[in-house]
Amino acid sequence: MRFEIDERQPIYRQIVEALIRQIACGEWPPGGKLPSIREVAAAARVNPNTVARAFQELERTGLAETRRGEGTFVTTDTEAIKACREKTAREIWTDFLRKMRELGFTNEEVRRLAAELKEE
Template sequence: MPQDFQKDKPIYLQLMTQLSSEIIRGERKAGDKLPSVREYAIEAGVNPNTMSKTYKELESMGVVEFRRGQGTFVTEDYNRLEKLRTQMKEEYIESFIKDMKELGFSAKETLDGLQSYYEKEDDG
């Protein structure tokens, strides 16, 4: 099913984030075969060249690996996957903190808000 993409960010970067998130959440596990570029492009509603660029970028990061004649697979390098997980966490935290600062919240207000949120979530 075609996706809605943000207009201010290249589609291949959004696809990289989506695929990386699926890997981190365990929806795609180490060693799993990914759909072909053409299949995934149809599924996402994008040009195959965009999907190819997504796979190539993830391969250059060591997140996926291309096996000639077999396709593209999630890496089985667990250290690399843990590094990806940590990197994404840091990027999301950095973005969140930046947004909170722009809204005028102090570090204490932000931390108190997070604490309160997690306490409510644990109770629910």
């Protein structure tokens, strides 16, 4: 369990994103128990209140649910996880495309570049 934190951005959002990424790539399997707030706080050396807020956000995405007195669990809904994985991929892709446009690349050029880079 590792968290790279950039203190210039709200920390809770980075924790949410990190957890989503970890769930998406299967580090926390469907239906499995997530580490406790305290554990995440200690590992990331981050305020537990911040982590609690991140967990709330995470629940709102539907990827995890908190059972009273038991802890927080990854959803068993593998479709939702898959969807989330795709959504994250889309976000990365969109962000990538936006940056490419800023550099003045057209879709055609991007496609050509992708093919070229694949061959390397």
